[in-house]
Amino acid sequence: MAKMRTVExxxxxxxxAGFVALFFLAxxxxxxxxxxxxxxxxxxxxxxxxxxxxxxxxxxxAGVRVGRVESIHYDQDxxxxxxxxxxxxxxxxxxxxxxxxxxxxxLLGEQYIGLDPGGDPDFLRDGDQIEHTQSALVLEQMIxxxxxxxxxxGSE
Amino acid sequence: MTSAKTSAxxxxxDTRADAPPLVEIRGLSYSRNGRPILDGVDLRIPRGKVxxxxxxxxxxxxxxxxxxxxxxxxxxxxxxxxxxDVNRLGRKELYRLRTRMGMLFQSGALLTxxxxxxxxxxxxxxxxxxxxxxxxxxxxxxxxxxxLRGAARLMPSQLSGGMARRVALARAVALDPMMIMYDEPFxxxxxISMGVLVALIRQLNDASGLTSIVVSHDVDxxxxxxxxxxxxxxxxxxxxxxxxxIAAETSAWVxxxxxGLPDGPVHFHYPAAPLEQDLFGxxxxxxxxxxADVADGEAR
Amino acid sequence: xxxxxxxxxxxxxHTGLRAIAHIGRAHLLLIGILxxxxxxxxxxxxxxxxxxxxxVLSLLIILVSGLFVGxxxxxxxxxxxxxxxxxxxLGVMVSxxxxxxxxxxxxxLLVAGRAGSALTAEIGLMKATEQLSGLEMMxxxxxxxILTPRFYGGLLSMPLLAALFSAVGVLGGYFVGVGLLGVDAxxxxxxxxxxxxxxxDLVNGVIKSLVFGVxxxxxxLYQGYDAxxxxxGVSRATxxxxxxxxxxxxxxxFVLTALMFGD
Numbered sequence: 090m091a092k093m094r095t096v097e098x099x100x101x102x103x104x105x106a107g108f109v110a111l112f113f114l115a116x117x118x119x120x121x122x123x124x125x126x127x128x129x130x131x132x133x134x135x136x137x138x139x140x141x142x143x144x145x146x147x148x149x150x151a152g153v154r155v156g157r158v159e160s161i162h163y164d165q166d167x168x169x170x171x172x173x174x175x176x177x178x179x180x181x182x183x184x185x186x187x188x189x190x191x192x193x194x195x196l197l198g199e200q201y202i203g204l205d206p207g208g209d210p211d212f213l214r215d216g217d218q219i220e221h222t223q224s225a226l227v228l229e230q231m232i233x234x235x236x237x238x239x240x241x242x243g244s245e
Numbered sequence: 246m247t248s249a250k251t252s253a254x255x256x257x258x259d260t261r262a263d264a265p266p267l268v269e270i271r272g273l274s275y276s277r278n279g280r281p282i283l284d285g286v287d288l289r290i291p292r293g294k295v296x297x298x299x300x301x302x303x304x305x306x307x308x309x310x311x312x313x314x315x316x317x318x319x320x321x322x323x324x325x326x327x328x329x330d331v332n333r334l335g336r337k338e339l340y341r342l343r344t345r346m347g348m349l350f351q352s353g354a355l356l357t358x359x360x361x362x363x364x365x366x367x368x369x370x371x372x373x374x375x376x377x378x379x380x381x382x383x384x385x386x387x388x389x390x391x392x393l394r395g396a397a398r399l400m401p402s403q404l405s406g407g408m409a410r411r412v413a414l415a416r417a418v419a420l421d422p423m424m425i426m427y428d429e430p431f432x433x434x435x436x437i438s439m440g441v442l443v444a445l446i447r448q449l450n451d452a453s454g455l456t457s458i459v460v461s462h463d464v465d466x467x468x469x470x471x472x473x474x475x476x477x478x479x480x481x482x483x484x485x486x487x488x489x490x491i492a493a494e495t496s497a498w499v500x501x502x503x504x505g506l507p508d509g510p511v512h513f514h515y516p517a518a519p520l521e522q523d524l525f526g527x528x529x530x531x532x533x534x535x536x537a538d539v540a541d542g543e544a545r
Numbered sequence: 546x547x548x549x550x551x552x553x554x555x556x557x558x559h560t561g562l563r564a565i566a567h568i569g570r571a572h573l574l575l576i577g578i579l580x581x582x583x584x585x586x587x588x589x590x591x592x593x594x595x596x597x598x599x600x601v602l603s604l605l606i607i608l609v610s611g612l613f614v615g616x617x618x619x620x621x622x623x624x625x626x627x628x629x630x631x632x633x634x635l636g637v638m639v640s641x642x643x644x645x646x647x648x649x650x651x652x653x654l655l656v657a658g659r660a661g662s663a664l665t666a667e668i669g670l671m672k673a674t675e676q677l678s679g680l681e682m683m684x685x686x687x688x689x690x691i692l693t694p695r696f697y698g699g700l701l702s703m704p705l706l707a708a709l710f711s712a713v714g715v716l717g718g719y720f721v722g723v724g725l726l727g728v729d730a731x732x733x734x735x736x737x738x739x740x741x742x743x744x745x746d747l748v749n750g751v752i753k754s755l756v757f758g759v760x761x762x763x764x765x766l767y768q769g770y771d772a773x774x775x776x777x778g779v780s781r782a783t784x785x786x787x788x789x790x791x792x793x794x795x796x797x798x799f800v801l802t803a804l805m806f807g808d
Contacts, residue, residue: 093590093594096593096594096597096601097593099597099601100593100596100597100600100601102601103596103597103600103601103604103702103705104596104600104705106604106705106709107600107704107705107706107708107709108705108708109712110705110708110709110711110712110713111704111705111708111747111751113712114644114708114711114712114715114747115743115747117715117734117737117738118640118644118711118715118737118738118741118747119644119738119741119742119743119746119747145742147739154739311678314681314682316678316681316682340684340686341684343681343682343683343684344683344684346682347682348679348682350675350678350679350682351675352674352675354674354675354676354678354679355676355679356676356679356680357671357674357676367683367685368683368684368685371683371684371685371690372684413679416683420683
């Protein structure tokens, strides 16, 4: 039947278009193309305050994303946040004394970890810990400090 | 054993009065929403004959066919088709029995998304694995039998009511069933297609040794092809016999039905309070039509 | 007074019992439909025909709606985000709303209106014209032969249509945001890719639309199969399909969202 053939062709085209759309969403819209958490190596870092850092927040060096936050835990012994970073395997020459900061992208943007390289000849490997960390800036604290210094200026 | 013989040679059925009927109904009762439709009906449909079931509209004739084919379950009574109790059968056995029954619905019930050829081919495709060329020949033969081979590629929407019914008939006999049930085959037909259908029902019955059950309220056409007639009203068999005997029946009710008289035991007026009371009496007069009045009127 | 209360209680009880009976019948029907799966797989042609009815025929409305929804999201999102100087996040906003919510939900609503109502009317009319009884009499189970392929047709079409809706919507948002309002194209895509997670967002969106596909087709088939076989009955059933589907989709969307993203 000629009609059935047309139907079959149209259904085939529909299904193909649907899968192309899914593929487009997976590749262009979502992070599947950059998904590589499973490989790469993990390093940990301790922060006094992580602000609103989340699992899967980006980890970047010089503004380039080099990895993601894999997990966040609270360490009861040190009263600190223990953050595990998953660094992509391509970036395997990050000095041992690298500095980890929690930055905010834009004024209201989300928080991410920025790595500032140090000068150590040895590089971070799987399971290492980043010793130098800087906590997140908490807005209320900043405003409080700002007001306090203004008040001090005024009293002089 | 004897049953197989009688169905194969319909003429011998006349000589053997004791041959078991194809369909035997005993004490069948059925009610819908608490309203009795059938009330203790006994019927015997002999093999190889055209049996007509007649009666006014809304007396459960179609319901009776649905009970015979196991689409509905009765409140009481048994339906034996070819010796099998329809309501005791499992789904599989019931379906197997139904492949040997054909039914012609009032509307034809053709599948609207398939053309005429595919509609007739449908039961064959569903129940057999015939090779395509053989199936084609078979379908065309069935269509030829109802005179619609030329319409094979039309869609059901392009057919007249009479043609649709003939296609449905070709479909009903596609699997060579042992019996066909016709649900109001003549309703809404012009005289020509009525004549065609009457001739077809008789021909199919005699040519292939079928057993036919015709449900209808078209008195003349039905009487002209039936070998035996049951008249049903108010859920009961009012009268039965060969067409000649029915014609000679003198009961007032049967005469009114057979001769189509406007007034008689069945009143022209739907039960109501007296006209004067309705027109000039207080509003309560309307409420005075009690349920008892209605029931009484129906019983007549 | 007591009598009045009794009447009201009786009415409530009657309504409740009827609702439970409906739910029971709907589940029995679903079991019957699923039972027809093997016999349908033997005849893939039936399924293809239903994919055509549910999928291909809904394509136009889905694509056009998706495009416009995406474009509106682009406009509105840009208006709000530019006030915070965050218009590069437009891509994230457009795609997150589409992939997580609007894609599955609006697609389900449109399919309920377009394909679901057609399904109910078709089944209801087949019942009214005795086609279903006719199948029964030909010893063909109408649930397996008619309803099962339609069920899978709707079920499989839904995620594909939702994906098309979202994809076209993202392109519409891109067209408005980047093409008309001057958002940087690189930021549009890279922010999107950084924030939209494959499993969290996309897979959950697909799961949502699969669930909606089941619910919408199920409701449509049940309403058609249960319809009073008259023209008034079929028209009421068609209306009920659209209303019940819309309510079920929106209600379920809340539940699914709470389960998936509510951590």
